[in-house]
Structures are given as structure tokens and as C-alpha cells.
Amino acid sequence: MRAPTPKEPVPEDLDPAADPYAVHAALRAKGPVHRVHVPGSGDSWLVVTHEAVRRALTDPRLRNDIRHSATWGTDGGHAIGRNMLQSDPPQHTRLRRLVAGHFAPGRIAGLRPRIEDIARELLAELPGQGTADLVGGYALPLPVTVICEVLGVPAADRTAFHTWSNELVMPTGEEDAAASAGALAGYLTDLTAEKARTPDGSLLAALATATDDASAGPAPEPGSTAGGLTPEELLGTAFLLLVAGHETTVNLISATLHSLLAHPDQLARLRADPSLVDGTIEESLRYNSPVHAGAFRFAAEGLDLAGTRVDAGDAVLVSLAAASRDPLAFPDPDRFDITRRPRGHLGFGHGLHHCLGAPLARAEAVIALRLLLDRYPSLAFATDPTTLTWRTSTLLRGLRELPLRLG
Structure with missing residues (x-):
């Protein structure tokens, strides 16, 4: 899905x-x-102020389950199972509880030595001087390797997995996205x-065992908070953890x-x-x-959303990026400080849907940045930064590549 157009x-x-x-500011x-x-x-309501976004994200009348959409007929050709991001309580509560402990701060602290080892191995493969693409050579393989090790994805399969994942979150075409969805599923x-x-x-093995436990008896009833995953929930949870576990951290x-490079004083x-x-x-x-x-929300009933009438079944898109540049929440918001x-x-x-993997993403980003700056004291853009291409979709935005002069 490409970026929304006002x-x-x-x-x-x-x-x-x-x-x-700039578009967010104008809106x-x-x-x-x-x-x-x-x-x-299709059409949606886009929320762009910090206060309105926070309220929308906690409004129980705005649901994540697509079945509340007025235009819902099926889950769509690209849906892969059922996951917590596209569910509401109590299903969301049950699904999140099954994996939350694996991403708790204490568990992530135990992963830090391995994250550092992976980062050092990747840096050792980069040249000591000259130029290199820091997306393909460092920012991408670090979180991909980490989440695949946590989940138990074989090393030989990781390149193919990322290719399918990338096509789904930032599709280049309808047919390619459908093919990637089928292959990944x-x-x-x-x-x-x-x-x-x-x-x-591995975490996938633990989730698969939970599925077996659920399959031994009746599948969890709607509204149940009992443990165990149905096969469709296992598929959706595996998909969400693998994709969300690296796509955002790469960016x-x-x-x-x-x-940092665009603001030398801050570097x-x-x-x-x-x-x-x-x-x-x-x-x-x-x-x-x-x-x-954030993921699409759907109005379960008609409501007033920051002064705008939203009808039952309408889609609502909350702009986290716009909210975080709101001058009423952050003075001089366009200044990087x-x-x-x-x-x-x-x-x-x-x-409720605050990112489960936030502690892992923070740890990976901090380690990646610290070790990179230690190794290369003279990093600089290797090309005019205004010519760099940003991959943009409804949900995500990130650089396709970042050619740097290593010094």
C-alpha cells in the first residue's frame, strides 16, 4: 500500500x-x-495531531479486527493467519500473553551479548575504508539475524524470508505481493x-507446542483467554513476529x-x-x-473523533509520524536534537497495541549505532543525500540504501 493521498x-x-x-504539517x-x-x-480518516492520535489509540470503539470494516468481505488475498495486531481484546490479550515474556526487558538484556556479537561480525565483513551500503551490509542483516535466531528460522532461509516480507510491507505490485504472501504462508x-x-x-517451537495443546481439545472460543493457539493463530503470530521483528528496526x-550525518553538530x-x-x-x-x-482501525459504532463524525464501519489511520512532529507536543519539532x-x-x-518488540528494537539500534561509530570515526555520506530513495508505504518508511564513505 502506497502512502495515503489527502x-x-x-x-x-x-x-x-x-x-x-510537510504534508502532515499542512493537514x-x-x-x-x-x-x-x-x-x-480505499478511503480512510487520517489522524494527525498528537492528542487526537493518543485518544484514538485508546478508544475502545475503534477496533483492529477488519471484520468491523463496512467494506469487509474477506480478509484479503494477502492476509496470513490471525495475529494480535489485527485482533481486539480478549483475543488480543490471549495472543499477546503467549509471547510477551519472550520480549520482556529482562529477556532482551540476556540477548544483548549475542546482538553485539552479530553486529561485530557484520562490521568485520565491511571494508576498513572506501564506501559501503549500510542498509544492505549492516542495518538489515543485524535485526534479520537476531529475530530469526530467536524464532528458529534456519540461516539458509533468511534471505528468501526477507524478500517475501519486504514485498508484503512495501509491495511493488499486486501480483508480486500475492505471490509473496503465498510463499511466506x-x-x-x-x-x-x-x-x-x-x-x-526456539520461540516457534514453543508456539507450535501451544498449538498442539490447543488442538488436543476444542479451539479457544471467541472471548477465551485460555492458552494455546489455533493453527491459523500460529501462522499469523509467526508471520507478525518475523516481519515486525526486523522491518521497523532496519528503518x-x-x-x-x-x-546524524545530515546534522553534523549532533553527530x-x-x-x-x-x-x-x-x-x-x-x-x-x-x-x-x-x-x-499504526494498523488500520475500524469504527465499531459511530463516534465523534476530535470533532469529526466517523460512521460505523469507517476505517481510521493514525499517523504516528505526524503526532511525533506536533508542535503542541514537542517544541521546535522539525529540529533533530x-x-x-x-x-x-x-x-x-x-x-494496548504498543509495540511488543520495542525493547528488542531499542537494544539492537543502540548497539548497532555505538559499535558502528566506534569502528568508523569519519563516516560521511558517499552520495548527495537528497538523491537517496525512501521506501514509503501506508505503514512504514525507510531508506532503500545508504551509501556511506567509511573513511
């Missing part, structure tokens, strides 16, 4: 794909909620079946590097005081959010 006039020189933040100046067209999905079905037969201690790492400040690395990642999440919008304390940024969402 259905009301905005300045003609503004391109939602090239500079979404915010007119009000908190606007009608947009989302290619491939088939792959995950086979892999989870193998994990059920021969458990190996976070590369966008943070881009922002110099970080090099002078490495303790600012955690704050740098938080400011990057606010300033250049890798997740531009790593000493800022951007409390309340919505880079990982808000409410």
Missing part, C-alpha cells in the same frame, strides 16, 4: 512520499482529522510443523544514521558524549519514525 487541497509542491512531514494546520485515499485499501506452515515434530528450544538504524555531540546514544535513538524514533502509521527528552513520542505506538 482528498482535500494541500500545497501543490508537497509530495506525501518525498516529504510526508495539522487545518485540523486533527482528514479524509484520505489509501491506494489498494507456505514456508511458515512447513517450518512450524517441523518445530512441532522436533522442538529445538530505525538507517534513519538514525541518516539524521559531533554524540561522539563527544557516547552516553547520549540512548537519547539519540529516542529522538530518532520521534523525528524520523520508521513506522509512519539528541539532547531532547521526547517523552510521549509515539514511535512504538500507544495503548
